[in-house]
Amino acid sequence: MYHGVPLSALFKAPTIISFEGDNYLVEIDKAAVFTNYVRIKSRLESIPPGFNVTIDLQNTKLTDHSVMENLQHFKHDYEASGGTVTIKGLENHKPLSKHEFAGRKLVNTNK
Numbered sequence: 001m002y003h004g005v006p007l008s009a010l011f012k013a014p015t016i017i018s019f020e021g022d023n024y025l026v027e028i029d030k031a032a033v034f035t036n037y038v039r040i041k042s043r044l045e046s047i048p049p050g051f052n053v054t055i056d057l058q059n060t061k062l063t064d065h066s067v068m069e070n071l072q073h074f075k076h077d078y079e080a081s082g083g084t085v086t087i088k089g090l091e092n093h094k095p096l097s098k099h100e101f102a103g104r105k106l107v108n109t110n111k
Helices: 037-045 065-080
Strands: 015-020 023-032 052-063 084-088 093-095 104-106
Touching (some): 037 065, 052 065, 065 084
Antiparallel strands (some): 015 023, 093 104
8 A cells, every 4th residue: 555545546546437418527536646647537538528527536545746737737628628627525635735736645534
């Protein structure tokens, strides 16, 4: 384990995408880090333009700075194509620095 995350999750992030109407929900589980971001990115890029996308990170134990930055890039690009993006679920995560894209680690909430 690394920061409470199984080693396998550092290379493959369980990512579930569901949709209803004009809304897509992207749920990322365990970890969102640079070593598994390629798969997350490919899942995000599979969403057609023009929808309302919510990226939910509440089930991650660790989200690193590179993913935080890349999610902001995705948000910017997707919104430029006419959609909206909301990133949520980090309320129980502690930033690892003061930078706006700082990595975040889940505070002990028995998850």
